[in-house]
Amino acid sequence: MQKAGPRNRKRGAGDPAGKEKAADKRALILAAALDEFSQKGFAAARLDDVAKRADVAKGTIYLYFKDKEALFQELLRAEISPVIAMLEAVLAGGNTAARQVPLRELAFRVADLFVDQVIGTRRKDIVRLILTEGPRFPKLAEFYYREVISRGLNAFRSRARRAVDEGELKSDALVRFPHLIVAPAMIAIMWKSMFEKFEPLDVRALMRAQIESLFDKEERS
Amino acid sequence: MQKAGPRNRKRGAGDPAGKEKAADKRALILAAALDEFSQKGFAAARLDDVAKRADVAKGTIYLYFKDKEALFQELLRAEISPVIAMLEAVLAGGNTAARQVPLRELAFRVADLFVDQVIGTRRKDIVRLILTEGPRFPKLAEFYYREVISRGLNAFRSRARRAVDEGELKSDALVRFPHLIVAPAMIAIMWKSMFEKFEPLDVRALMRAQIESLFDKEERS
Amino acid sequence: MQKAGPRNRKRGAGDPAGKEKAADKRALILAAALDEFSQKGFAAARLDDVAKRADVAKGTIYLYFKDKEALFQELLRAEISPVIAMLEAVLAGGNTAARQVPLRELAFRVADLFVDQVIGTRRKDIVRLILTEGPRFPKLAEFYYREVISRGLNAFRSRARRAVDEGELKSDALVRFPHLIVAPAMIAIMWKSMFEKFEPLDVRALMRAQIESLFDKEERS
């Protein structure tokens, strides 16, 4: 009643051993999905293309993910964890040492982390997807808020408060709006995907300029 | 079950001003389209729903717009002009007067303009659509870059250069990155659509904090 | 982005006027659906084939029915009402007259009704579908039980009770099991769809034999 047939397993000439097969096929699909979702957005991306790009059959995707939305959300969650970890490491790094790292220094480290680990990698697409598709996926937005945004903002905020108490910062702007540290980063991500070809943007310099503007006046006093 | 509905055109018996009615049907459709595209995004929005919301037949949309994409792009172009005009008025306002308005003051005016005319209105949805869908519509991105971004940025940049020359600004940060003025605005738009329910954001205060951080130190010296 | 195009409206040479269009397209689809569902069963029937048989596009079906299941259930409900009505007319027919029609006579009328209006028409397929797919559609089974089975059985049962009271019937078999009147009918329906080609079955004679066996002995006394 229903024909079928794998038969023509595509298999590159090299093909090391065959061990890794099942294990990283999931990763393969996630990578392909990132490409497609980035290029087309969630709604317009076709699972057929994801499959093609991952060099698996369409049905294989459903072996690893319940449906399109699950693939999408797992993609966004999976790829964001390393960044959170790194961010926490950086912020914690300033506290472990005997002599405390100045917030200004910390801000630069965060900026560098962002430039190197996000803007400079495929992760920038993850972040952009979260920004662009978030409103349509309340669950995702909530997860992202709880796990990333509020956590990062609060960590930075309490550090900023300390900096104000200790005199490093004169203004409480960063206490009230720790968002300001990442604002240029968001701009950068959107810029790169739309206007980079018209006018390149030096993200590192942009973020440094912002940090300097936020701190310079304090140090001078 | 879904039998064809009879023609229950909404329209009072009197039918006042049947003349301009035909004319602004286009505006009706555009308004409905903004609602739908904002809520669902371009790909997921259904013209059926746009028609329903505009209280016209599906086919009517095609009398005014070539296709879904044309509707979308015309929507984003149409609604952005007033903002550009206002922005130019504000920026020009600082130049016409005999005594020049300080850039700092100008920045505050831009911020207020943005808060009142964009964040506080449906236009914030237009901007968000441009940010989220832009990458998929190169034509739109290019238009927006040419007509809005580069124009606004350059206007502000030359004004900033003058401020540097005249000593109002000590740092050239705003010359190199006039983007910094609008960075908090972009954050605000994305925030409002995703995280506002978890944690409200005072956009005006945010923008003021940014401007003060960009200017304060200069003025103190 | 997405092509489309009706264009090739199939239109038979005759094609009276074009008035009936929308109205009976639903009936057209129902007729085609009956064919397909009868032949293949619910799960194996393809809406594509239903559309082809009804000479409409696949999407047209969804203009009239929410989904495959709705089409199926509405089909079974729509076609069964006339039979119920006729059955009630027959049963009522025995009561209106001044002199009461004997139950035996009524039973023959029911049998004839069944043979002429069900077995002899496409409605036998409806009944078979209810019998074969009912267990998979609890809603349908319940509807059918409430609207047809229990109603018909009870009507016949009270009539049988009267026949016992009045001496027409000696045994209370038909009071306890009015099912016995329709048992041969059910057999007939299944037989016709499976074994008719091996050995034809004279349904009318079968039902008459059953009725005679149920009544004969009474009349003799």
Next chain:
Amino acid sequence: MQKAGPRNRKRGAGDPAGKEKAADKRALILAAALDEFSQKGFAAARLDDVAKRADVAKGTIYLYFKDKEALFQELLRAEISPVIAMLEAVLAGGNTAARQVPLRELAFRVADLFVDQVIGTRRKDIVRLILTEGPRFPKLAEFYYREVISRGLNAFRSRARRAVDEGELKSDALVRFPHLIVAPAMIAIMWKSMFEKFEPLDVRALMRAQIESLFDKEERS
């Protein structure tokens, strides 16, 4: 999420009697198949579920059965043989004895056999599957007609003819329609799967009522 499960074969450490295990794996699969096919019907049943229920791998099914249809048909053929054997034993039972068992008595025995061995067991599902899926499997219908129906009917018919000749039966109804003996049984099977929860049915009493109605009048004379 749906990672491949490791090999958690259910099997005590001892693994007793590994010999016959392989042999009756087929039976295991058949039992599981009956469950699934009964619940969902042929088309909607999933081999995946059959495998899960039988606690074997999906591929294992194909070691014992050519394909889904073969599994289905072999299931229905395998489980029907014992019933045929029993039926023949009962019918023969009336002939072997010196003094012949009256047909009436034989009929009661058939009814009891049916109630105890079919209605009261999983075999009723087999019969229901034959009734509901038969039309879609001509081969099956033919097999069933040849091996069961015509054989049983003819056996009963010739016995009925004798009863008529010998005066036990006055009417030739059962000669012309031996079907009448099993009609209530068929009703019962469909009833149980659809309406039992609304209104239970005493199958034994139903069949006895039918037999009595078929014989009573004769015996009285």
Next chain:
DNA sequence: CATGAATGAGAGTTCATTCAT
């Protein structure tokens, strides 16, 4: 100008079947 029934390509999802292990 306006309508909305009809179209049909296309997308997501399922599942019988295969085969390397």
Next chain:
DNA sequence: TATGAATGAACTCTCATTCAT
């Protein structure tokens, strides 16, 4: 023998677009 990951044809359902009225 037994496994279960992988396959891809097939199916349901959606929706941009058209056009007869």
